[in-house]
Amino acid sequence: MPTSLTSSQETLLQRLVDAGRFQNASEALETALRLLEKREQHYQQWLQDAQHKIAIGIDQLDRGEGLDGDDVIERLQAKITQARSQDQ
Numbered sequence: 001m002p003t004s005l006t007s008s009q010e011t012l013l014q015r016l017v018d019a020g021r022f023q024n025a026s027e028a029l030e031t032a033l034r035l036l037e038k039r040e041q042h043y044q045q046w047l048q049d050a051q052h053k054i055a056i057g058i059d060q061l062d063r064g065e066g067l068d069g070d071d072v073i074e075r076l077q078a079k080i081t082q083a084r085s086q087d088q
Helices: 007-018 025-062 069-087
Strands: none
Touching: 007 025
């Protein structure tokens, strides 16, 4: 698949090669693509984990195991107030 690079991309590749980081532009691009592939794999794993956790949460809510938002906020505010009073 033929691809064209912008001038700034070409400049970056040339700088990396000139600095001795890579033998040539192809090697630098191969490394970049491998990193992109790893990033995509991590993202897909994160997405799968998030979807699983959401499904668990929905199941818990369906069973009535949820928490009332106002109660949670009140408890958090009480903890903050307590922590501040202990610091003084």
